Amino acid sequence: MIDSKEIHLLFHVPEGLEFIAAKDLEESLKHVTIIHHTKYSWEKKTGRVHLFCKVDNLNELRDYITNRIELLCIYSVTLVASESVIPADVFSEVQSTYDFITAQTKGAPWSSVIDEKEGADDITFRATFKKEQLKHKAPSQEIAGYIGYAFSDVYKHWKVKMTGYNYNIMSLWYQTTDIDVLSRISNHCSEKSVILLLGVGIPIKDQKQRNRLFYGRTSLNPCIAYCLAKLADPKPGQIVLDMCCGTGTIPIEGASRFKNTLWLGSEVKSKVIAEKAQGNLMHCKIQNAEFSIGDGRKLCYRPGIVDSIVSDWPWGLRENSYSQIKSLYPKFMKQMWNVLKPNGKAYIITQGHKIMTYVLKYDWCESMWKTEDIITIGIGGYDVSLYIFSKNPNPAIIPLGI
Secondary structure (H helix, E strand, O other): OOOOOOEEEEEOOOOOOOHHHHHHHHHHHHOOOEEEEEEEEOOOOOOEEEEEEEEEEHHHHHHHHHOOOOOOOOEEEEEEEEEEEEEEHHHHHHHHHHHHHHHHHHHHOOOOOOOOOOOOOEEEEEEEEEOOOOOOOOOOHHHHHHHHHHHHHHHHOOEEOOOOEEEEEEEEOOOOOOHHHHHHOOOOOOOOOOOEEEEEEEEOOOOOOOOOOOOOOOOOOOHHHHHHHHHHHOOOOOOOEEEEOOOEEEHHHHHHHHOOOOEEEEEHHHHHHHHHEEEHHHHHHHOOOOEEEEEEEEOOOOOEEEEEEEEEEEEEOOOOOOHHOHHHHHHHHHHHHHHHEEEEEEEEEEEHHHHHHHHHOHHHHHHHHEEEEEEEEEEOOOOEEEEEEEEEEOOOOOOOOO
16 A cells, blocks of 8 residues: 555646636545645646645545546546656757656656556556657657656566556656646746656546447547536526537536436437437436437527527538538527527537638627637647627627528
8 A cells, every 4th residue: 555645646638628627626526535735737728637635545546536436527647756847958859858758767756656566477557658739850659668668677577568458657748837837846947848747547437438329520529528518507407408419429418417407409410319319318328318300500499498508510620611511600690599598608619710700790690699708629639619608688680580
């Protein structure tokens, strides 16, 4: 057993939704009695939330995260062993970078995050490395290889195994403007510093496939859908609509989190709704979500019945084309206004920022909607916009067709 005082956990979360993930993590972990003196830190559009805390017992914490709690807003979690600044002159040269990473890996305090005996001969591991947005001539796979080689020199009897391993040795380098993080690493650390982080991944269930058997090319990751539902924060008895629900990820994640609300999903493709969305709903055995065939250009709901709309609209980089989706957005905006209650809000994801900007300049659209915020988030390697609209119940202009 390892008794540890202070630890650092790094949670990988949806990019752009760090503020939601940090709040959800705090709510989920605040009643865990083995965690004390918590401090959460995050930075926009990084996909990282840091937790600095003290724990009574590290093994118990590891078991708790792996087996006893579901953290639905995260992709993965790393127990950090060390962080160090890569000198600029070292970072500029490939071989110097390899040498530095090798030395740091060998010198990291792995015993503070690993409790297995060094002499055990049945333990396996793999090394994983991420560059994030930092450009470097050294391929990520080669860097991971150097880290794996250096780590095997520390635990000489451990064997490399790419699947079904006991430990995932995690490493990444990144830059940050987070003062809390910078001050903990070095007094000389700045926003331009490249930081090498080394740690061990705490295994959790595969979040990508949770709550679903069926998904499509444009289906949202469940973690993103969950964060969107948390952002909408529906109250008991309210109705939330996804007008382009596809395989049903947003309604299912929302319904599983907010048990006393009703989540509706509407989708124009009958086969998708009948087979995939309904199949996922039956698989999850969720009672507070319903799906129906419907066209976002003419929603089949009574006016003023929906409290919130949370939806991932079609956008041209993933499906259809610019010309095909350009005519959809004005009709979608009108239909949303019609079905929302007077104080209703809409949370809309689209990569079609150009189209949305054009539509929002219409006189009738400016009259019907207030744009509360536009948040840039990351989906599948794309920068995507999350628009938050609030309905104006008494617009000066109401277009025909509503």
